[in-house]
Amino acid sequence: MKKIACLILLALGVSAFFSLAATAQQQPPKEKNAALQTQAQPEKIIPAAKNIRERTAIYVFVAWLWAAIFVLIYIVRLEIKEADRLLDLKFYYNGKK
């Protein structure tokens, strides 16, 4: 079960990384710089997704993050059960195996 969980996590990670990296590509810095300089500075800059693609990527990223967290929590809970079982068996005695 642990191996399957790790594989799911890896698959989620790889897919999310590449989709996020692809969406995070913005205009080349030079073009952006020029654009920013010609514009008057706005009163307030409120960061937000610029288009539907970016917004979707953000939602996908957050969904991936929580999926990965739940998988990791599942794995860690298995480790906790094992550690508690060993503790009950008094496997660790005075901190030494």
Add this chain to the structure above:
Amino acid sequence: MKAKNIGRSLAGWFEERLGLSAVMNFLRKKTVPLNKHTIWSYTGSAILLFFGVQVVTGIMLAFYYKPILEEANKSVARIMTEVPLGWIIRSVHFWSASAMIVTVFIHLFSIWMIKSYRKPRELTWMSGVLLLVVSLVFGFTGYLLPWDDLSLSATKVGTDIPRSIPIVGEWVTKFLRGGEDVTGDTLSRFFSFHISVLPLVLLLILAVHIYLIQKQGMSLPLSAEAGKEKQKELPFWPNFVYREVIVWLVLFGALITVAVFLPPSLGKAADLMAPAPKGIKPEWYFLFLFQTLKLFPGKILFINGDTIAVFLIVAAVVLFFFLPFLDNKPDRIKGKVITWLAWATIAYAIGMSVWSLLT
């Protein structure tokens, strides 16, 4: 098999030179008492998690931030609009700062309530109070760095407060500002404090704090010390650490989620000549102090009201610092009064903060 053998030889090579197995043995011997207060034991490592996030995101922001008067606001705007995912990194840094300070307050008040500062843990408490002060100064110095109207005005007000202290007040204000007024010198000074002086000070005090915790072990509740209840224990490694990992994962996920959906905005570059915007307020963790200062009239018996307010606040912090020595009989009535004071302080801070937000 070959990979395992290589791994074992490598581990043996490092063990011969670093002797890390002694640390692992120590961690295995260390135990965490299991009782109704164990939940508060997770707050310490949560603070470390948020601090780690601050360091990483802070370094990433420092790659692009320029601590110069003409460029500070523009560089933050660039981070938010041009640098890929820059706005998320800034948002994570912003929210992690608040999360760290909230957790520090929770940690401190939980220690106060369960009186973990009893002998021999007085120094642990005192180092903890210093860490709280350093965390608040981190927040104060970081607030100026975007150099927008709000942060400039808040810094002007904040650095003006020490002026009301007799004799040294003027000097303290000039030292903080790097001159009479808040200028570009203040910005570079605050930036230096924020990224070099304060991290070094914090790491030094943190090292002492963690050393003391490891040396003295985790404290027991009063009732357990009196032998009224049998104490269950959990080994720190690996049982408690695995549980902490779950807490870290949830906190990290919550931090990223909040940062992504509630990113902070950036105002236009501060104008040194412009008057302060109406209704300026400091960051949330200073609101109760800000509101307290507003309560005091201009003069009280020929003494400046601000001077009295600052002295009272400093006196409260000093009493807070020496709390283990004041609460030397925690199981008596005095101890119960001090616990009641903790609740009163929390209620006061929340009440004054809400009042400040509403006015």
